[in-house]
Amino acid sequence: MEPDDNIQSNHNESDKYLEMNSHNTSETELSSTTREIPVTSSDDYSVSNDENFKLPILKTKVEEETNSIQYFQKNWVDYNKYKNLQDELESQKKQVQELNQKLDESDKKLQNYKNCEESLNTKIKEIQKELDTKNEDINELKKNNATLKEEASKYQSALGVAANFRTSDENHSVQLKKDILSLQDTIESYVTNLKGNIEVNVENIENLLQRYGCLTKITKENQNRPFIKAVLQRYVLDTIIENANDYFDHPNHPKDIGISLESKILSRTNYLCLLLDTFCETRKGTDTITPITSIKIRQEAYVALGNRGFSEIVENDQTIEHNFIDNVKNILNKSLNEYRTINDSAKKQSVENMATNIIRDVIRLFWFRLLAQEPIITISWFEPNTRIDPNTMTGRWEDREEDIDNLVVDLCYFPIIGLNLDDPSKRKLYTRAKVFPRYQSYISRLVKSVVESSVK
Incomplete structure (x- = not known):
């Protein structure tokens, strides 16, 4: 309960x-x-x-x-x-x-x-x-902005380069001079020292001397190898230059655009620069960009050609030698063997293989890299009988300094390279011309003496 x-x-x-x-x-x-x-x-x-x-x-x-x-x-x-x-x-x-x-x-x-x-x-x-x-987008935009600023800075710097008439990298004057001297040494090595198992065809050399208007005599007994080496170096340059001129004079190759690509780029670049210069002259304006546009385009195009012009061609994931280089290499090796014969097959193969880089470097230098400078760098060959000028020439007269006034050019085998070559007061040299001298003839000295007397 x-x-x-x-x-x-x-x-x-x-x-x-x-x-x-x-x-x-x-x-x-x-x-x-x-x-x-x-x-x-x-x-x-x-x-x-x-x-x-x-x-x-x-x-x-x-x-x-x-x-x-x-x-x-x-x-x-x-x-x-x-x-x-x-x-x-x-x-x-x-x-x-x-x-x-x-x-x-x-x-x-x-x-x-x-x-x-x-x-x-x-x-x-x-x-x-x-x-x-x-935030990621912002960071990405910041990176892109920094990249764009860097690119803009590069473009501005490049524009300043064009406006200030300078170039950089390997086209800088110091590097350019080094490359010119290196090319001279390579050509000399390619010609060889003409000693040992190397035979000189004196008869063919004499014909070559007549072609260049040289008065220095050679014989089988007195071959004067330094002079023959100089003649052959000039012949190497002339052979490359002649074939290159023919190549660039015919930009529309009938077989393959890849073969004539460098020629087309060069031709169209020059034409575009001409149009831009005409545009600048005939269109009113006060901006500072238009007057230097053609300079900038020329520099960029020629620098690109100077870097890759006539390199090996990439085709179907394979690399092949540029047709022009291969063709001129065969011409150069075959013709040079008519003036000197290398009896050592191994050495012959090694020497002939040098032709590829020599041809490529000569064209890149004379057709592209010199024209990438502003003002454009020019070359000049001294004609025979030109008085020796140590300021613009280099050669074998060190032991004849006292007779230098009686020496003249018998052969110029590498051109003078620089700016304002015709104006000694403004002239700026990259390299002096390489010449082989000879003494003036008695008649020439007599004429020279009479002329100098009449001037006084």
Whole structure:
């Protein structure tokens, strides 16, 4: 049985007891009323005995009832306390329910906040991802911008180069001079020293001397090898130059555009530069770019030709010798063997292989690299009988310095290279001409003396 049920049962018993007590009291009162009626003495004695007998019982009942009432009162107080506690408990339960409800609402709000936070975090991640992408794009743009600035700087520098009439890299004057001297040495090695197992065809050499108008004599007994070497060096240059002139005079090769590509580039570059110069002269304007555009185009085109002109041709993932180089190489080796014969086959093969680079370097130098300079560098050959000038010539007269006024050019076998060659006051030399001297004839000296006297 639950405590509430026990209290409720005690309460019911108390109610019943009160009801019974009330009934007994009524009976007692009724009996008292009855005793007020007059009785006889015998009756009085009988009644007295009866009451004495009932009194203890009644007293006992009263005590029991009193105890019961006290017990009831006590239980009633406990019940009220319990009831109050129960009410308080119910109130607390309601408060707990309200708190739980608020907690549930708070949980829902918290969950909503969490959902919002997750959503915001997702958006933040997306925004961060977009930001990272944009930062990458910005960095890429910065790199591109830096590259463009660098390219612009290079172009501006290159434009300044053209405007200041300078070139750089291998076309710089110092490097150019080194390459010219290197070419001279290579040609000399290709001709050979004409000693050992090398035979000289004196008769053919004499014919060659007549072609160049040389007066120096050679014989089988006195071959004068230094002079023959000089003649053959001139012949090597002339052979290459003649074939190159023919090549560049016919840019439209009938067989293959790859063979005549250098000729086409050279021809069209010169034509474009001519048009640009005409454009600059006939179109009004004050800009500084137009007047130097043709210079810049010429320099760029000629530098490119100077770097790769007549290199091996790439065809179907294979490299083959340029047709022009191969053709002139065969012509040069065959014709040179008519003037000197190398009897050592291994040495002959080694020497003949030198022709490839010599032909390529001669054309790159005389047709491309000199014209890549601004002002354009020119070359000049000294004619026979020109007076020896140590300032513009180099040759074998060191042991005849005292007779230099009586020496003249018999053969110029490498041209003078420089700027303003016809104006000694402005002349700038890259290399002096290589010449072979001879003494003036008596008649020439006499004529010279008469002319000088008449001038005085």
